[in-house]
Amino acid sequence: MTDSPSDAGMPNRNPVADFLASFDGDVEAAIAALRAHHGGSRAPALPALPVRPPRPRSGDHIITVSDLHKTYRMGRQKVAALGGVSLEIDRGEFVALTGASGSGKSTLLQLIGGLDKPSGGSVQVDGVDIGRLSDAKLSRFRNQTIGFVFQFFYLQPFLRLTTNTEVPGMFARTPRQQRRAQATALIEEVGLADRSKHLPKEMSGGQMQRAAIARALLNRPPLLLADEPTGNLDSATGASIIELFERIRDEFGTTIVIVTHDESLARRADRTIRLSDGLIVPQGVVA
Amino acid sequence: MIGFRDSITLARTKIRSKRLRLLITTIVSGLLFGIIGGGVLLFYGTSASIDRFADQNLGGRYLVQGTPVIPSEQLYPYPGDPALVKEMQAAHTAYLAERKAAAEKYGITDYDPRTEVAAIIDDPYGDPSIPASERKMVNQESVVWKRRMAEIVATAQKSSKSTPEAFDTAARSGGATETYQPKHLQGLGIAYLKDGREDLTGTNEPTPGKEGQAPEEGMESSIAQSNFTVMDDDLVRSFIAEPNAARATPKGIPVLVPVDDVVATLGKNLGLTKRPRGSAAQIDWYRTVRDKANGATFTSCYRNDAERALIDEARQQAADLAANARTPGWEKPARILELPTTPCGAVTVASDTRTEREKKKDADREAFDAQFTPRTDPRAELLTFQIVGVLPTQQSGGSTLDSVVSGIVGTTYGYGALIPADLLAAVPAQLRHADLLTSPPPQSPEQMMMFGPYGPEAAYIASFPTINDAKSFIESQACPGTPGVFSGDYYIECGQPFSVGTYGTSYLVVDDIARQARPFLIGLLAALFGVATIIIWAMMGRVIADSRRETAVFRAIGAKRSDIMKVYVLYSIWVAVRIALFAGLLAAAIVVGIEVFFTERATRAAQLAYGVFDGDARFHFLGIPGPVFWAILAGILLMSLVAITPPLLRNIRRNPIRDMRDE
Numbered sequence A: 001m002t003d004s005p006s007d008a009g010m011p012n013r014n015p016v017a018d019f020l021a022s023f024d025g026d027v028e029a030a031i032a033a034l035r036a037h038h039g040g041s042r043a044p045a046l047p048a049l050p051v052r053p054p055r056p057r058s059g060d061h062i063i064t065v066s067d068l069h070k071t072y073r074m075g076r077q078k079v080a081a082l083g084g085v086s087l088e089i090d091r092g093e094f095v096a097l098t099g100a101s102g103s104g105k106s107t108l109l110q111l112i113g114g115l116d117k118p119s120g121g122s123v124q125v126d127g128v129d130i131g132r133l134s135d136a137k138l139s140r141f142r143n144q145t146i147g148f149v150f151q152f153f154y155l156q157p158f159l160r161l162t163t164n165t166e167v168p169g170m171f172a173r174t175p176r177q178q179r180r181a182q183a184t185a186l187i188e189e190v191g192l193a194d195r196s197k198h199l200p201k202e203m204s205g206g207q208m209q210r211a212a213i214a215r216a217l218l219n220r221p222p223l224l225l226a227d228e229p230t231g232n233l234d235s236a237t238g239a240s241i242i243e244l245f246e247r248i249r250d251e252f253g254t255t256i257v258i259v260t261h262d263e264s265l266a267r268r269a270d271r272t273i274r275l276s277d278g279l280i281v282p283q284g285v286v287a
Numbered sequence B: 001m002i003g004f005r006d007s008i009t010l011a012r013t014k015i016r017s018k019r020l021r022l023l024i025t026t027i028v029s030g031l032l033f034g035i036i037g038g039g040v041l042l043f044y045g046t047s048a049s050i051d052r053f054a055d056q057n058l059g060g061r062y063l064v065q066g067t068p069v070i071p072s073e074q075l076y077p078y079p080g081d082p083a084l085v086k087e088m089q090a091a092h093t094a095y096l097a098e099r100k101a102a103a104e105k106y107g108i109t110d111y112d113p114r115t116e117v118a119a120i121i122d123d124p125y126g127d128p129s130i131p132a133s134e135r136k137m138v139n140q141e142s143v144v145w146k147r148r149m150a151e152i153v154a155t156a157q158k159s160s161k162s163t164p165e166a167f168d169t170a171a172r173s174g175g176a177t178e179t180y181q182p183k184h185l186q187g188l189g190i191a192y193l194k195d196g197r198e199d200l201t202g203t204n205e206p207t208p209g210k211e212g213q214a215p216e217e218g219m220e221s222s223i224a225q226s227n228f229t230v231m232d233d234d235l236v237r238s239f240i241a242e243p244n245a246a247r248a249t250p251k252g253i254p255v256l257v258p259v260d261d262v263v264a265t266l267g268k269n270l271g272l273t274k275r276p277r278g279s280a281a282q283i284d285w286y287r288t289v290r291d292k293a294n295g296a297t298f299t300s301c302y303r304n305d306a307e308r309a310l311i312d313e314a315r316q317q318a319a320d321l322a323a324n325a326r327t328p329g330w331e332k333p334a335r336i337l338e339l340p341t342t343p344c345g346a347v348t349v350a351s352d353t354r355t356e357r358e359k360k361k362d363a364d365r366e367a368f369d370a371q372f373t374p375r376t377d378p379r380a381e382l383l384t385f386q387i388v389g390v391l392p393t394q395q396s397g398g399s400t401l402d403s404v405v406s407g408i409v410g411t412t413y414g415y416g417a418l419i420p421a422d423l424l425a426a427v428p429a430q431l432r433h434a435d436l437l438t439s440p441p442p443q444s445p446e447q448m449m450m451f452g453p454y455g456p457e458a459a460y461i462a463s464f465p466t467i468n469d470a471k472s473f474i475e476s477q478a479c480p481g482t483p484g485v486f487s488g489d490y491y492i493e494c495g496q497p498f499s500v501g502t503y504g505t506s507y508l509v510v511d512d513i514a515r516q517a518r519p520f521l522i523g524l525l526a527a528l529f530g531v532a533t534i535i536i537w538a539m540m541g542r543v544i545a546d547s548r549r550e551t552a553v554f555r556a557i558g559a560k561r562s563d564i565m566k567v568y569v570l571y572s573i574w575v576a577v578r579i580a581l582f583a584g585l586l587a588a589a590i591v592v593g594i595e596v597f598f599t600e601r602a603t604r605a606a607q608l609a610y611g612v613f614d615g616d617a618r619f620h621f622l623g624i625p626g627p628v629f630w631a632i633l634a635g636i637l638l639m640s641l642v643a644i645t646p647p648l649l650r651n652i653r654r655n656p657i658r659d660m661r662d663e
């Protein structure tokens, strides 16, 4: 499938980005701040949530992975998917995870995203060891801190684009109007303004992946994780998706980790981390 | 947690997926639940209608009939019992001595004890292990046996707990306001005079019809069979025609006759046609019969045993005279009797050429007989009956619906023609024949079994002010574990004094049917419910199982377990509401359809069955839904919620990434 030219050509000026940048996305924090400001409540003030710094600073690790192990059990057999991975990713960094199929890329991404529990070692995101979070806290973490983009998009087949984009806001209980505004802005941002009433089946693969990216960004997570986001797209469309990631990183300061085995796309990232048999291949070593 | 509107938004997207499967599930399970619900609505409607008609008929009284329970084995000793045989043998010897002494006393010179009926005869069914010559039994025709039976009856009467007083006490303590003892008058020697004429040349009894032939027209009717019951007016008031011709000019014994019997016996004279087909025509027919028969009369003849013996003798003489008129040397009897020439006239003596000696000999013979059987004077009396109303009767035939309705609601007056006691009392004494309209207490076990232990009351009747009083009285008198209310054998075994059931209209018919059909219905409903439930479960299970990836994606983008729960619970409520709605509408449609097409006919059928022709009660099938109906709807909801729980719990406990991998 081929995408329309508008997929590739992006408007340069973006007023919505400014709005999004100024709004923190964290409603509870905003309400808490308002309460504190007005001093109207006699009840103990809500605990202030850590305010995310608006701009990335280099050397500030958003992700710290230490000696991460993951072993899958397949009946009697044990599969060591990760055999002791340690890495750090800076805030605002755009990192590509590469490696052969079965090398543990998806596993690493999922552990960082809190979709699974490590067998050993730890993952810290924003200084929080996510392996120790309760299920409810982990859900909130995934909702607020992580944006997931999947190879097969996984949009809701019977929701129109705007509503589809709003789903993470539904789980966050973001007020409807605000959610709608955010979704509309993001849809424009990813270049699908004229598709907002479309169902997924009425869109191309590239458009669906843009929609999925818009959805991942709805709660303005500081971290975007994408597992082979271009794996199901032709190379031109894949390239435009990578461009979109770059722009998101530039405009929102979002830290981005993508899994890909397309070397040419990986090269556009700030840094490439190569995995082999569940271990990081040291830089400069040719696998 | 996710907001309500949002969870609806997400739940609705599920509805839109797998639409065909959802549609089929909705239709099939809705159909099954609809049938159950329709049946329940129909049940409510029909019960309410039956109550309405019963109420119109009975005027808010509920009658219970108690039939005395007589332990039959106590009444019928085994005639081959060796001890009894021995005892009867001795009694017979004593009886013969008695006879011989009496014969000597009255100068009966030709008395021969060998002409007496033997007391002991061979027992063809005797114990085969003893020699055939010793297998003996008591002859049930013998005098000593009959005497023994009379003793047994007297003992049974004395020990019976089934007295009218006991019934009255029990019924009143159960809330009855009144009890009645209808007097059954069958077998009194009353013979119907067809067209007012009496034919004594053949037989005095109604022709029962030759072998293999239908009995003569009308001969099975309560009139021809002289099957009368004196009953309190209270019990039959709704059938007494008003204005009543008999009240103005009483011409005889007032009687309520089953409508078909009126037509069968008096139809020709009154210009009545046979019961037509179709309930509307039958209602008109019933009214016509009621109006035309109002005040009509018919006659019967009462003759006591002595008079009937004379009739037989006169007839025998007439036959002998005709046969031997030309026989040389044949001697005419000295006393010649003449058959009556007027209807129900008395036998007269045409000629009596007996000598004084002969007269004395006959008188001695009579005195001898009178010592063993009490003597009564011959008596014949012409009775006039006047119809004061007609009773509804069940007739098979007609449309299926008619027979179904009348079969369900049926009236059971079951005593042939009824004589209202108060109306009877108002009739001038010479028309009333009050002394004839009583039956003597039972003399034999057979009579006791048929009419009860004390007299002609086959049953006692109690009137209750509410259906519940009547019902609980019936239940209190019934034997534990009896399947139906009329099960005499059970009563004997469990020792209750009365076999009880509804009387008049079967107002408890719904209860009865429900009781009897309960195991079957519960099974059927459970099966329907089970199938519908399995369909819903299977469908819901599949939907949830198919939603694993979706669940995983929701989890990945931040849904809590409770969010997922909420979405799917709303989804299954929505599905259940659709099924319940469909089932409810279907049930209503079924019953409304039946209502529209059948109410008219059912009303007429019920009017016929209950004999309520002038009331405004209508037979409705559509009932106001009761708790069972709502329980079914709630059950559908519950079922689908229960159905999603296990697969849903499994889903949300799963590791989300596992479900995203399976492509």
Ligand SMILES: Nc1ncnc2c1ncn2[C@@H]1O[C@H](COP(=O)(O)OP(=O)(O)O)[C@@H](O)[C@H]1O
Pocket (backbone or CB within 6 Å): A072, A073, A074, A079, A080, A081, A099, A100, A101, A102, A103, A104, A105, A106, A107, A108, B658, B661
């Ligand atoms: N859920 C699982 N159960 C069992 N083995 C798994 C599971 N997920 C991944 N694996 C195994 O772990 C290894 C790493 O898999 P994965 O992280 O998906 O590799 P990649 O994404 O680099 O292709 C593979 O050998 C894979 O078969």
Ligand SMILES: [Mg+2]
Pocket (backbone or CB within 6 Å): A105, A106, A107
């Ligand atoms: Mg992978």
